[in-house]
Amino acid sequence: MAVINKVDEKTDQPANLSRIPKKVLDREAFMQLFITQLQYQDPMKPIENHEMALQLAAFNQVDQLMNLNDKLSQMVELYKTNEFTLFANLVGKNVKIEGNTVRIENGKFLGAEFELSEPANKVLVTIKDSQGKVVKTMTLYNLPKGGNTLSWDGTDDNGNPLPDGNYKISITVGEGKEAQSITPLVVAKVTGAVLGDSPLLKINDSETIKLEQIREILGR
Secondary structure, three states, rough: OOOOOEEEEEOOOOOOOOOOOOOOOOOHHHHHHHHHHHHHOOOOOOOOHHHHHHHHHHHHHHHHHHHHHHHHHHHHHHHHHHHHHHHHHOOEEEEEEEEOEEEEEEOOOOEEEEOOOOOEEEEEEEEOOOOOOOOEEEEEEOOOEEEEOOOOOOOOOOOOEEEEEEEEEEEEOOOOOHOOOEEEEEEEEEEEEOOOOOOOOEOOOOOEHHHHHHHEEOOO
16 A cells, blocks of 8 residues: 655645754754855856855864864863762762861761961850750860861760761850851761762761862871
8 A cells, every 4th residue: 555645835845844953063064055055156156266265264163163172072071080080089088178067986076177367365166966955065265376276085065975976066266246256177078979060079978068178188
């Protein structure tokens, strides 16, 4: 049994065919346009030599730009591969970042430090557990200007060892209306990586950060 296709009388083309235009012109498309122009030029008015030279120069420029785009794409892919490798190597290591989450692992406080713009007579350190309950308060006296390391044995106010996990820390300089909060540099554990167009590092099993947020890599 023969199959009869409907034909559009105006175009002599099958009616069920639809033309899908290209969104981006590639090398072949530019060359096809140039060849088509030569095929359908008026024999009585051929393309002038200088016009031909200009079109060839334009085509060459387009070709070079496309080659450049290809090379840039390759460089981006290489950069992503190197970045993914770096992220994988960081998993399991300790890093210093600016933040308010401190961590206890194997009964030991990973560490924290803070910067003072001028000497301080009194600095109050408050540490809370995951439920928001204050478990430790420390008052530090006569601290010098510059970097100061926070010493904490990982125990609560009663001297009992606290369980491993994450804790929130706040550091306040001064008292009353003159009191100022300081965001410390804390030691965090890199526990994973989120890969994609914008890779992120997972720290302390609770937060994600960008690579540029790391101030120092300490090792495992």
